[in-house]
Amino acid sequence: MEFPGLINYWIVVVLMMSGFYIVISQGNFVKKIVGLNIFQVSVFVLYISMSKIDGGAAPILDEAIKNYSNPLPHVLILTAIVVGVATTALGLALIVRIKDAYGTIEEDEIIVQERNDS
Amino acid sequence: MACTAFAIIRLRNLFSVVILSGIFSLLAASLYVLLTAVDVAFTEASVGAGISTLLMLATLAITSEYEKKSERSTLLPKSIVIVTGAVLIYGTLDMPLYGAADAPANLHLIQRFIEESGKEIGIPNIVTSILASYRGYDTLGETVVIFTAAIGVLVLLGHGRNRWRPGKQPKIARDEQEEEV
Amino acid sequence: MNNHSILRVVSKFMIPYILLFALYVQFHGDFGPGGGFQAGVIFAAAFILYGLIFGIEAARKVLPATATRILLCAGVLLYAGVGVAGILLGGNYLDYNVLAENAQAGQHLGIFLVEFGVGTTVAATMVTVFFVFAGQDF
Known part of the structure; x- marks a missing residue:
């Protein structure tokens, strides 16, 4: 196996797992959102790295170029990024409301409050 | 990028976490340029590094800037992550190599887009013509x-x-x- | 941030160029990298910069909340309307070929309008979200 080989997938797996770890282990909601973003970027990198073809140029038509990268994943990811920021904004809005209702954005403290109420 | 991700896990100061996530987005954008996805890089640089960092900072201004130390054990999440990661790595062994032109994802439909979109749509940027038309x-x-x-x-x-x-x-x-x- | 005179002057210089660059990205998206999504975000960034430097109240005077909400809906309606126009002119929904005399000109017009709709929606969304977040005080 030559050097590039499968390393792009391994980078994706490492990034994805660090995002996953942040989401499941941290109690702070803002940090959870950051973790989700990292997870999301790792999926983007997976798609974009699959679209790369050796010696392929950016997919903008030109007479002199014969070999292009695969443009379809680019389109999918382009829209996914913008939708991602819209959903991030929605999540942050929810965090602001949670802070409003509970006075904290730590998961553990909210669970304690809920237990005391019931 | 991986270093930035690990730093985000360790840090408790949420302000630096948010700034690091901005840096992370910017690194991702430069990676997309290297992978010849210029449109995607452009979007990531403006959206990921710009707007979403700004929104997170606005949230921090409203809520708190420091994270409290969690009492929970990290053993369970760590083991789940390691097992899942190992399974995923095992799964990649069957994937096509980086840059392979004969990967299944690069065989279907793409030749048609590259050859015909210039004639059918008349726009040089294939990404735009797929995005808005196809x-x-x-x-x-x-x-x-x-x-x-x-x-x-x-x-x-x-x-x-x-x-x-x-x-x-x-x-x-x-x-x-x-x-x- | 009212007393940072350097920031105020520099941002006054920058904002017209940011708006101009957004329009360039919007309308040059057919030939180079760019398009509605990116242009919308850059356009919104200009207003957000204005809001950060001169205060939310001043920015709301330039772009009232009602205006952003109308733009938000107008973008989606423009996109959907292009599709309906395709039906009325005898094609399928979102079929741009029938919009002009020949297929290529129709595609050009369709993509132009659709990208414009996307850009409007994205810009209005980002400005709305920022104003709502920055308007919170507690």
Whole structure:
């Protein structure tokens, strides 16, 4: 196996797992959102790295170029990024409301409050 | 990029976490340029590094800047992550190599887009012609999702506040009511 | 941030160029990288910069909340309207070929309008979300 080989997938797996770890282990909601973003970027990198073809140029038509990268994943990811920021904004809005209702954005403290109420 | 991700896990100061996530986005954008996805890089640089960092900072200004130390054990999450990661790595062994032109994803439809879109649409940027024409329904759906997210944020933080806290009416909500009239 | 005179002057210089660059990205998206999504975000960034430097109240005077909400809906309606126009002119929904005399000109016009709709929606969304977040005080 030559050097590039499968390393792009391994980078994706490492990034994805660090995002996953942040989401499941941290109690702070803002940090959870950051973790989700990292997870999301790792999926983007997976798609974009699959679209790369050796010696392929950016997919903008030109007479002199014969070999292009695969443009379809680019389109999918382009829209996914913008939708991602819209959903991030929605999540942050929810965090602001949670802070409003509970006075904290730590998961553990909210669970304690809920237990005391019931 | 991986270093930035690990730093985000370790740090407790949320301000630096958010700034690091901005740096992370910017690194991702430069990676996309190397992978010849210029449109995607452009979007990531403006959206990921710009707007979403800004929104997170705005949230931090409203909530708190420091994370409290969690009491929970990290053993279970760590083992779940390691097992899942190992399974995923095992799964990649069957994937096509990086840059392979004969990968299954690069065989179907793409030749048609590259050869015909210049004649059918007459626009040099293939990404734009696929985005707006061949996959027009898809993009319409994405636009509606963004629209819905904006409505959701407005509902959560715009007017609905008065219902939740009848005693205390914030100034900004009153202003918005006046604008609505 | 009212007393940072350097920031105020520099941002006054920058904002017209940011708006101009957004329009360039919007309308040059057919030939180079760019398009509605990116242009919308850059356009919104200009207003957000104005809001950060001169205060939310001043920015709301430039772009009232009602205006952003109308733009938000107008973008989606423009996109959907292009599709309906395709039906009325005898094609399928979102079929741009029938919009002009020949197929290529129709595609050009369709993509132009659709990208414009996307750009409007994205810009209005980002400005709305920022104003709503920045308007919170507690």
